[in-house]
Amino acid sequence: MMAGVGGGNDFQWCFSQVKGAIDEDVAEADIISTVEFNCSGELLATGDKGGRVVIFQREQESKNRLLSRGEYNVYSTFQSHEPEFDYLKSLEIEEKINKIRWLPQQNAAHFLLSANDKTIKLWKISERDKRAEGYNLKDEDGRLRDQFRITTLRVPVLMPMDLMVEASPRRIFANAHTYHINSISVNSDYETYLSADDLRINLWHLEITDRSFNIVDIKPANMEELTEVITAAECHPHQCNVFVYSSSKGTIRLCDTRAAALCDRHSKFFEEPEDPSSRSFFSEIISSISDVKFSHSGRYMMTRDYLSVKVWDLNMENRPVETYQVHEYLRSKLCSLYENDCIFDKFECCWNGSDSAIMTGSYNNFFRMFDRNTRRDITLEASRENSKPRAMLKPRKVCTGGKRKKDEISVDSLDFNKKILHTAWHPKENVIAVAATNNLYIFQDKIN
């Protein structure tokens, strides 16, 4: 079972880099909560529970290092959100970054949106490599010169300086969400974006911070009647009037903003029929969709529920076209997973650039990849033990019962504290970023 996923037959995933501390005692603030490549793949952003954003930039490929692609090094880091206190509810508002989304690059600066539970911020990351020297009214230290001493006039000149990368908050979009923001998504019109919380979805204009349009509201008049919540939302990659949102009941609704100002009535409703005889206490919980992502082509979308990943054709609402089991062996462990709350873990999923492969995380620092064309799948592990430069990753296997083969790991030995919830795939190349608690792993394919 060779690693032929995501590329041709000669394909192998190799370790490239790992970022973060090695210490056993992980500070809560260091737990990575989101990972996202920008549109070109040149930049890779992470957000953590401490409200900080770290952006890595890929170095230019040097002629000497032909065997590997450019490495990602720290480009900028800043404190995006701080903890706040909601006075009305006496609740703490966590500074944890729930999502980062990059805007498409339109000039020399880079822009990203970062969101915690309540507030979205637009950050501008820009480079400064020149400095003006030779001011008339102040000297090089910045102190004002004595006006009576100035006898000549000069034109300041721009001199090169060491590169400085500055991050500044350009917009703060606040006070529009009563519940916790789970998703943000930039629209293909590059002017608007949506933000979704448990019960509502708002549409914003990137330039306007003091108001937003509410486009979906599923809050019942009587909260006792609440049966489902919004779990994720995304704008269509090409059709700026289309977006989807998923629910805790395993359904996806596609909405068209041209149809009405309030999109409470969906245009399409995606749900896989369930066999009523197999229904159990856990059915609804494990059907809850934790992530929804459109394919780059815009023809398909992928949903992640607790045990599987499903690919849906937007033209077919009654069932997914592909279903991939991520860790089916956990079905016989649901009782303990409910007791330790793991059953509520929210795994994300992602497409590769060509939509031929999908990736999602699991437990024990395992992550899974599925090749849609060959139907092959592979389980890999993000581990410091396998972190020599360009070391090939060995496929991992979980043994479900009976005899455990060498190199296999039994279900009961899995570490459920080592969860890979966030992964990202470079938009064009076979480079992936995997967040394992407080460490960020970068893997690349081996160039043959």
Place this chain on the structure above:
Amino acid sequence: MSGGVEASTEEQQEMQDAVVSPEKTEEAKLKARYPHLGTKPGGSDLLRKRLQKGQKYFDSGDYNMAKAKMKNKQLPTAAAEKTEITGDHIPTPQDLPQRKQSLVASKLAV
């Protein structure tokens, strides 16, 4: 004789159920441990708990006290060396705890 045959077919049925649906076995386990578990599991209680995630404090004073305690724990050991202000002496600026801790950079950015 006949009782034995009946029992074994029941057992067989149970075994079949377990094989066919590991989920149902797990459900039975859970119900055995928590007999009072509600009949509508995905319903309002679970969802409402989800909507109200986040630690609740009595008021903003309680919140700021909790934050201060956490920050004091994270301060470097220099703070621990300072003697406690008991009210016996007039505190100097060096004695007072810092109002705002300097932000700690992410370890990913090292």
